[in-house]
Amino acid sequence: MEGFMYPNEVELQWSILIVLYPFLTGLVAGAFILASLERVFRVEEVKPTYRLALLTALAFLIVAPLPLQLHLGHPERSLEMYLTPHRSSAMAMFGFVYLWYLMAVLVVEIWLDYRRDIVCLAESSRGVKGALYRILALGSYNISPAALRIDDRVGWIITLIGIPSAFLLHGYVGFIFGSVKANPWWSTPLMPVVFLFSAMVSGIALVLLMYMVTCAIRRVAIDMRCLDTIAKYLFYTFVIDFALEMLDLIHRIYESDESFRSLDFMVHTRLFYSQILMQIFLGTLAPLALLSLTQMIGFPAAARRRIYAIASVFTLVGIFAMRWNVVIGGQLFSKSFLGYTSYKVHLITREGLLPAVVLMILPFAILYLLIKILPPWQVESPVGAEMHGDD
Amino acid sequence: MNLNRRQILLLLPAAAVAWDFLLAGNPEGSPNYKMSDHWWGMLIDIAKCIGCGSCVRACAMENDVPEGYFRTWVERYHVTDWHIENPEVDSPKGGMDGFPPGKTEGGKNFFVPKMCNQCVDSPCSQVCPVGATFHTPDGVVLVDYDYCLGCRYCIQACPYGCRFFHPQKHTADKCTLCYHRITKGLTTACCEACPTGARQLADLKNPNDPIHAFLKTHAVQVLKPHLATGSKLFYNSLDGSVR
Numbered sequence: 001m002e003g004f005m006y007p008n009e010v011e012l013q014w015s016i017l018i019v020l021y022p023f024l025t026g027l028v029a030g031a032f033i034l035a036s037l038e039r040v041f042r043v044e045e046v047k048p049t050y051r052l053a054l055l056t057a058l059a060f061l062i063v064a065p066l067p068l069q070l071h072l073g074h075p076e077r078s079l080e081m082y083l084t085p086h087r088s089s090a091m092a093m094f095g096f097v098y099l100w101y102l103m104a105v106l107v108v109e110i111w112l113d114y115r116r117d118i119v120c121l122a123e124s125s126r127g128v129k130g131a132l133y134r135i136l137a138l139g140s141y142n143i144s145p146a147a148l149r150i151d152d153r154v155g156w157i158i159t160l161i162g163i164p165s166a167f168l169l170h171g172y173v174g175f176i177f178g179s180v181k182a183n184p185w186w187s188t189p190l191m192p193v194v195f196l197f198s199a200m201v202s203g204i205a206l207v208l209l210m211y212m213v214t215c216a217i218r219r220v221a222i223d224m225r226c227l228d229t230i231a232k233y234l235f236y237t238f239v240i241d242f243a244l245e246m247l248d249l250i251h252r253i254y255e256s257d258e259s260f261r262s263l264d265f266m267v268h269t270r271l272f273y274s275q276i277l278m279q280i281f282l283g284t285l286a287p288l289a290l291l292s293l294t295q296m297i298g299f300p301a302a303a304r305r306r307i308y309a310i311a312s313v314f315t316l317v318g319i320f321a322m323r324w325n326v327v328i329g330g331q332l333f334s335k336s337f338l339g340y341t342s343y344k345v346h347l348i349t350r351e352g353l354l355p356a357v358v359l360m361i362l363p364f365a366i367l368y369l370l371i372k373i374l375p376p377w378q379v380e381s382p383v384g385a386e387m388h389g390d391d
Numbered sequence: 392m393n394l395n396r397r398q399i400l401l402l403l404p405a406a407a408v409a410w411d412f413l414l415a416g417n418p419e420g421s422p423n424y425k426m427s428d429h430w431w432g433m434l435i436d437i438a439k440c441i442g443c444g445s446c447v448r449a450c451a452m453e454n455d456v457p458e459g460y461f462r463t464w465v466e467r468y469h470v471t472d473w474h475i476e477n478p479e480v481d482s483p484k485g486g487m488d489g490f491p492p493g494k495t496e497g498g499k500n501f502f503v504p505k506m507c508n509q510c511v512d513s514p515c516s517q518v519c520p521v522g523a524t525f526h527t528p529d530g531v532v533l534v535d536y537d538y539c540l541g542c543r544y545c546i547q548a549c550p551y552g553c554r555f556f557h558p559q560k561h562t563a564d565k566c567t568l569c570y571h572r573i574t575k576g577l578t579t580a581c582c583e584a585c586p587t588g589a590r591q592l593a594d595l596k597n598p599n600d601p602i603h604a605f606l607k608t609h610a611v612q613v614l615k616p617h618l619a620t621g622s623k624l625f626y627n628s629l630d631g632s633v634r
Contacts, residue, residue: 073541073561096438182550
């Protein structure tokens with residue numbers, strides 16, 4: 001501790017788990033928005049990543065509430081948020097936005113998109129696997145061209161609803177922080193917009209990486225047209241995200257209100273590594289420079305692949321650092337603007353590094369399972385499967 | 392009555408709940424107290440505070456406040472000349488044991504007692520996801536400990552640093568304005584213990600409360616007025632350097 005803090009402020013309230021939460025939901029929103037590009041705006045180039053992006057979004061969405069649950073003083077009461085929500089609370093709405101997004105958008109869209117495959121797999125699999133697919137089919141075995149056309153149309157509508165929902169999901173996470181008037185580091189109307197664009201950036205980078213990794217594991221050639229298009233989108237959204245963050249920064253510096261000296265000191269000391277080095281230089285300027293190079297210079301495919309991979313990893317590190325700087329940074333200074341505290345991550349405690357690492361690995365394990373159950377690549381229909389079409 | 396093992400196993404949890412209920416006893420009643428007749432706040436006269444820490448000790452004892460956390464505390468300010476934006480502030484152990492000798496040269500010293508501002512438009516109750524932090528009809532902000540999730544959003548939202556996470560209850564905790572006392576016609580523990588009368592409980596709905604005459608004749612301020620929280624903690628002779 002340095003200077004003066006209100007005595008109750010010395011202890012940090014929101015830990016690394018709360019850093020994970022906006023990071024995970026951001027990846028969900030970003031992955032979904034990329035997937036919806038193909039569906040709604042008919043960007044054919046990104047089609048190879050469509051299903052992978054949806055499954056990635058689902059895997060991360062399943063894990064997203066877990067850090068919150070672990071963090072609560074009384075997790076057994078968390079259901080109260082659904083049963084007796086306080087309507088003026090931004091946080092109370094989380095449960096509903098989350099459920100809406102999970103059940104009404106993502107799960108339905110994935111099911112509709114996979115229905116044909118599920119039916120084919122139910123026909124061709126035996127034993128437990130067969131039973132699983134028969135359950136997933138929900139008794140709907142009609143895969144006639146007419147039925148699939150309806151699936152496609154309904155899926156399109158769901159995606160159309162899904163885009164504003166994804167915006168809502170992550171914009172609202174930004175609002176949770178942006179609406180805290182007591183905290184000048186958080187309180188800005190730009191926060192939801194910055195969160196949204198950084199979410200898109202991180203989600204696109206993640207899907208790009210996942211696509212490259214899955215292609216490498218499956219030993220299939222990477223579709224460079226797809227990769228180039230995703231990288232282009234990553235670049236564009238990143239430019240907007242960076243512009244917004246710089247706007248926020250310049251505004252703060254120029255306005256220099258009562259909190260500025262305190263925040264400025266923090267950025268130059270306690271947040272120097274995570275904000276200046278990790279977020280701005282490594283996590284933003286470096287990937288932006290790399291991506292802009294690929295836009296200007298015609299590198300060979302192998303070089304482009306490497307650059308995209310490096311830029312994506314840097315981007316993910318940078319966005320994680322951004323979440324860290326918002327959540328942890330917002331608690332390091334006193335609301336009296338007269339002092340600073342520090343945050344020490346514990347290793348094996350309920351809100352320590354270990355659970356955070358586990359929660360970061362868990363979505364990948366879930367994604368692995370999802371890919372095993374619902375392969376994102378085309379399933380060959382067994383002979384005669386189409387015959388059930390007119391049941 | 393013959394009970395088999397299965398029936399006993401079923402009855403045990405019910406008996407445990409019943410026993411718990413018996414042990415809890417009846418909530419204290421305040422038969423002569425009518426909530427709609429009161430609107431509570433507090434007056435703090437900075438010029439009268441001597442920084443003895445009696446209020447902090449009394450509060451901790453009365454409300455069983457865990458060590459290291461504070462429902463009320465006292466800050467000491469040292470402001471030199473015109474450096475109103477750079478006060479030197481300390482509050483060792485929340486001022487509980489008083490203060491060691493401070494700087495006497497080149498500036499002014501004064502003490503500022505702090506506590507929950509009992510805001511009318513309280514940011515803490517606004518953000519609570521389940522409404523566990525609520526306003527009583529007589530103007531006190533309270534926490535329902537049996538309902539609070541322990542998400543700590545309210546602690547983030549309080550601009551005055553008045554809330555903390557109770558290490559045993561695992562819920563948010565804060566000053567209750569000694570609600571268990573004021574509803575029985577007593578004053579708060581901190582006001583009771585203050586030897587100089589620097590703290591005065593104020594009933595803003597009671598026309599006979601001396602607060603009204605005081606507010607009419609003194610330059611009174613609230614903390615961080617730009618945040619428009621509707622604070623009912625009124626400070627007399629508050630220096631501009633106080634945050």
